[in-house]
Amino acid sequence: GAVVSQHPSWVICKSGTSVKIECRSLDFQATTMFWYRQFPKQSLMLMATSNEGSKATYEQGVEKDKFLINHASLTLSTLTVTSAHPEDSSFYICSASPVVTEAFFGQGTRLTVV
Amino acid sequence: AQSVAQPEDQVNVAEGNPLTVKCTYSVSGNPYLFWYVQYPNRGLQFLLKYITGDNLVKGSYGFEAEFNKSQTSFHLKKPSALVSDSALYFCAVSPTSGGSYIPTFGRGTSLIVHP
Numbered sequence: 682g683a684v685v686s687q688h689p690s691w692v693i694c695k696s697g698t699s700v701k702i703e704c705r706s707l708d709f710q711a712t713t714m715f716w717y718r719q720f721p722k723q724s725l726m727l728m729a730t731s732n733e734g735s736k737a738t739y740e741q742g743v744e745k746d747k748f749l750i751n752h753a754s755l756t757l758s759t760l761t762v763t764s765a766h767p768e769d770s771s772f773y774i775c776s777a778s779p780v781v782t783e784a785f786f787g788q789g790t791r792l793t794v795v
Numbered sequence: 796a797q798s799v800a801q802p803e804d805q806v807n808v809a810e811g812n813p814l815t816v817k818c819t820y821s822v823s824g825n826p827y828l829f830w831y832v833q834y835p836n837r838g839l840q841f842l843l844k845y846i847t848g849d850n851l852v853k854g855s856y857g858f859e860a861e862f863n864k865s866q867t868s869f870h871l872k873k874p875s876a877l878v879s880d881s882a883l884y885f886c887a888v889s890p891t892s893g894g895s896y897i898p899t900f901g902r903g904t905s906l907i908v909h910p
Contacts, residue, residue, distance in 0.1 A: 687838065715897070724885065724902040725839075774838050778896040782827055782846050786838040 683709045685777050687787025694765055694794055702760045702790045704775030710755035711777035715784070716748075719772040731758040765794040797822040799888050801901035808876045809909050816871040816904045818860075818886030828869040829887040829898060830860055839885060845869060856880070876908045 684707040694700050704714055712733045717725040729750050730738040737750035747769075749761040758777075762769050775787040798821045808814045820826060827846055831839040843854025850862040860871045869886060883905050887898035 685838075691836075722903075722905075724900045727897070730897070772836070776839075780896075782844065782896065783841070784896050784898065785841070786831070788838040789836065791836055 683707075683777075683779050683783075683785045685775065685785045685787045687775050687790055689790060690788060691791040692793070694792070696766055696794055697764055699761055699763045700765055700792060702762075702773055702775075702792075704758045704760070704777070704787050706756045706777045706779075706785075709777070709779040711758075711779065712755060714752060714758040714775055714777045716750060716758075716760050717774045717776070719774060719789075721772075725774060728760075733758075762792065765792070767794045770794045797826075797888050797890060797899045799886050799899055799901035801884075801886055801904045803904050804902075805905045805907060807907045807909065810878050811875050814873050814876045814880070814906065814908070816884050816886075816906060818869045818871065818901060819867050820869060820886070820888040821867065822888050822890050824890060827889040827896070827898075828860075828862060829889070830854065830858070830869075830871050831885045831887065833883040833885065833903075842871070842884075876906075878908045878910055881906055881908045 686705045688703045714731040716728045719725050728743045731750045731752040733752045739745045752758045770793050774789045776784045778784045800819045829844045830842040843852050845852045845862045853859045883903050885903050886901040889898040
């Protein structure tokens with residue numbers, strides 16, 4: 682199957698700093714990628730849809746100035762958590778769909794803000 | 796709006812016994828249905844999907860699921876559980892219209908297989 686690589690797997694940062702998470706589709710092109718947030722023992726919450734060459738589409742309640750998404754190419758989307766605070770600590774997962782009936786997920790990024 | 800219900804937070808089963816993880820859904824029109832498995836601190840791994848055709852879908856690691864349109868269910872099953880099957884399982888639904896894959900996930904069911 683297709684591979685989606687997410688980096689880093691885990692990161693610890695100080696409160697007030699920014700963190701960038703990368704999501705790459707390794708063997709297919711993805712015009713659309715998705716970013717999710719997952720709280721402990723809870724489901725995935727869709728944060729935004731990342732569109733190559735255009736602005737991301739954010740879900741209701743997600744601060745677009747806090748979570749900056751850039752889809753610079755057909756194989757790369759980045760999520761930047763700006764001015765991170767402890768409440769931003771979470772597990773972030775990206776996914777990409779080579780076809781409309783399937784999606785592949787990155788391995789996730791554990792963000793801890795101290 | 797589409798939704799997915801996984802009524803059990805946790806399912807416990809003895810190794811070698813059959814397992815079932817339940818999922819019901821609500822969506823306008825025909826659904827695409829999926830099961831994913833998540834191991835600790837990892838992303839989701841695809842298990843199987845129903846798009847159309849045979850209601851019984853076979854997937855990875857010996858798992859299968861049956862699409863039941865009248866009951867709007869898509870329960871995940873395996874004839875003989877392994878300890879290594881212990882993980883978090885997510886059911887997801889995506890509408891077939893609109894041309895995009897935007898799934899809605901259930902809250903997840905923790906499967907614990909006891910030796």
